[in-house]
Amino acid sequence: MAIIGVLGLGHHHGEIGLDLFIDPADWWLDGLLGIGTGLVLVGAWHGARIWFPAMRSLESWMCRAIGPLNASEIFALALISGFSEELLFRGAIQSAWGWVWSLGIFTLLHTGPGRVFLFWTFFALLAGGSFSFLTDWRGNLLPAIVAHITVNGLNLSLLMRKSEAEGLLDR
Secondary structure, three states: OOOOOOOOOOOOOOOOOHHHHOOOOHHHHHHHHHOOOHHHHHHHHHHHHOOHHHHHEEEEEEEEHOOOOHHHHHHHHHHHHHHHHHHHHHHHHHHHHHHHHHHHHHHHHHOOOOOHHHHHHHHHHHHHHHHHHHHHHOOOHHHHHHHHHHHHHHHHHHHHHHHHHOOOOOO
C-alpha cells in the first residue's frame, strides 16, 4: 500500500505535512504554474477538436453521461476530483512508486468503451505527465492540484455550454 509522503516530497514515513501541498515561500508561483498548465491543456484539447471530429462525438457522449450541471456543481466536481486525484496519484503513488506507475495507473483509469475514448485516454496521459512533472519540479502538489482543477472546471463548463447549445440535455 502506498503511504503518502513515503518518498520524494521530503516527508517522514507516513507523515502528511503542509509542505506536501504547498511551499509557503512560492505558493503564488505554484498557483500560476498550475493555472497556466491547465489553460494550455484545455487549449490543446479544444484545438485538437478541429483536427479530430471524433472528439466531438466523445464530448456529446460525455455530456449525456454526466447530465446537466450548474455552476456550483461544476466547481465542486472540479475541486473534489482535482484535489483527490492529485493526492492519490502524485501524493501517494508517485511518491511511493515513481511517476511511471502513477502516470500508468492514472492513464488506465481514464479509459472507456470504444475507439473514440482513445482521445480521452491520450489526453489523460498528456495531462497526467504534466501533473507528474509539476509535482517533481516544484516539490509539492499545489501546481498539479490547481492545473487539474482548472482542466476539470473549464472542460466541464465548456461541455455544459455545448450540451445546452446542441440541446443534448434537458433540465
